[in-house]
Amino acid sequence: MRILPFEGHNLCVTLRQPDPAPGAEPERGFVVAVLAQGVDADRELDELRELARTAGVEPVGDLVQRAARPQPRTYVGKGKLVELKEAFGRSGAESLLVDDELSPVQQRELENALQARVIDRTQLILDIFAQHAxxxxxxxxxxxxxxxxxxxxxxxxxxxxxxxxxxxxxxxxxxxxxxxxxxxxxxxxxxxxxxxxxxxxxxxxxxxxxxxxETPVIALAGYTNAGKSTLLNALTGADVSVRDRLFETLDPTTRGFEVDGRKYLLTDTVGFIRRLPHQLVEGFAATLEETLVADLVLHVVDGSASDVELDEMRAAVEDVLAEIGVTDVPVELVLNKLDLVDPLRRRRLANRYPGALQVSAASGEGLDELRERIASKFGERFESVRMLLPYDEGGRLAELYALGAPIQERIDQADGVFVRAHLPRRELPRFAPYLLAEAREEPARSAK
Incomplete structure (x- = not known):
């Protein structure tokens, strides 16, 4: 990570920097947090450490103060500030990483006290986004x-x-x-x-x-590093970048796949995180809106996480979805990374989240069931029909192809083109004159 110095009269912003060269010495950072009594410090700081490593900073020490809230001016108390200065100096750190969004006053006071760069949680996440955009x-x-x-x-x-x-x-x-x-x-x-x-x-x-x-659109939503991109690749055969680091995916990626001849579009979106900076929620509103306009949201969670972590990650995603207005879109919970879960844990997950699908995007386990679940949500949107389109009305055939309707069979006959296809229900009146009524089939059912 490199926060560019303030030069001339331009804003200090974080620009895209190349990933550290292999073998290069990463920047050293010291982690500090103010946590209330009873909060698990290891779990809180582990996420900040992971954010730091994603940004190219290696945590070399940490300090926690137990308090109901940070000090309004110095973030930590006066005594703790003295302790922080000593620990920071001994660690050889180059920057201070704070597990909160600092006010301008707090940031300035800490920088003056340590004579070092101070990066708060929001700035750290912004830096990662800048690297990955x-x-x-x-x-x-x-x-x-x-x-x-x-x-x-x-x-x-x-x-x-x-x-x-x-x-x-x-x-x-x-x-x-x-x-x-x-x-x-x-x-x-x-x-x-x-x-x-x-x-x-x-x-x-x-x-x-x-x-x-009438192509159904399914959006993948979930905590960062839950395996959404891997799931997209597994379902669609795409080759979206997959790396074990936070916020690997920033830009929405849409790919198609078929179930029983019917096409579906799957969109991968930016991962969420606890206390996602509101600037990013606003700045990425257009990207996040892909979940808002989807027909179905697959909420992907890391099934290998502990119960406490799983609940926290679910809540963080649900909070952001509510913030951007995803309230009327149906949501299906998908427990991913099943390959990392033992049989006992699988049974516990099934009891804890009845109805949730358990899958492994890495091994392919459970993906057929996921496809069936998706298809079952949209089975009534299409009807399987047979049509005979006269040659002198070839424009109708072009309209049918323009709809993107899945066409299972086409036969050029003497009196016209015979077509068997899944037709969107709302298009039935337009093609009614060409339907072979005696051969009409029952509405398309879910994939088997």
Whole structure:
């Protein structure tokens, strides 16, 4: 991870940095947290350590203060701050990683006390997002989130120039430049939002095309590193990047697969995490909206996690889904990583989450049952029909193909083209004149 220094009059933002070269010495970070009594410190800090390693920082020490809430000015108490300075110096750390979102005052006080860079949880996650963003939209979303995070912190960045002014913090070159930078930042935020709205309109157009074809859209949602991308690859045969690190997937990826001749679209979305920064929820609203407009959401969880972790991860995902308005979309719970779970644990999971599917995207176990479950949700959307389309109405055949309706059989006969297909129910009136009534079949059933 590399937080670029404040240069000239530009905002301090985190830019995409290449992954550390093999054998390169990672940056050393010291972890600190203020936790209430009874909170498991190891579990809390393990996630921050994993975030740090994903960002290219190796944790070399940690310190925990037990308190109901952080100190408003220094984050930790005065005595703990002295202890932190000593432990930080002994560890040889280069930066302090804080398991909270700091106020500008808290960040400045800690930096002054340690004479080192201080990175809070939000900034750390933003840095990871900046490293992993690939598409133009993903990069725009990250930049928007970074600007919104940095905007209220700009005053501290210009504090050294404010001392040159003659007024009470309201005059002088520092304040003038501060206002200029704020104005530039707000203007850039407006530009980014406008660009993202344009990209959202493009995505809305693609969604309308899917709707016309009645192709069901299934969104994968879940905690980061739950195995969503691996599941996408296993179901669709795609080759989406899969690595054992947090936030590997930022940009929505949609691939298709078929069950009994019917096509389905599966979309992988950004992973969630406890206390996901609100800047990212807002900045990635367009990406997260893929879950909002889906016909079905598969909530993928890591079945190999402990009961406590599993409940926390489920709650974190459900909170974000509720925040973005996913309330009317049906949700199916999928317990992944079954290959890492012993038979006793599997039975306990079945009792704890009745109705949830247990699968292993890595080994393929349970995927046929998952496909059947998906197909059963949409069986009534299509009807299996037989049609005879006259040659002088060839445009109707083109319309049928444009719908994306699964066509099982086509035979060019003397009097026209015989077609057997799964037709979206709402399209039945349009093709009614060509239906072979005596050969009509029962509505399509779920996959077997």
């Amino acid at each position: 690939v598409t133009a939209e993903g990069k725009l979303q990250v930049e928007l989130a970074q600007l919104e995070y940095n905007l209220p912190r700009m005053r501290g960045l210009w504090q050294h120039l404010e001392r040159l002014g003659g007024g009470l913090g309201t005059r002088g070159p520092g304040e003038s430049q501060l206002e200029t930078d704020r104005r530039l930042a707000r203007r850039r935020i407006s530009v980014l939002r406008a660009r993202l709205r344009g990209l959202e309109r493009q995505r809305a157009t693609r969604r309308k095309s899917r709707r016309r074809s």
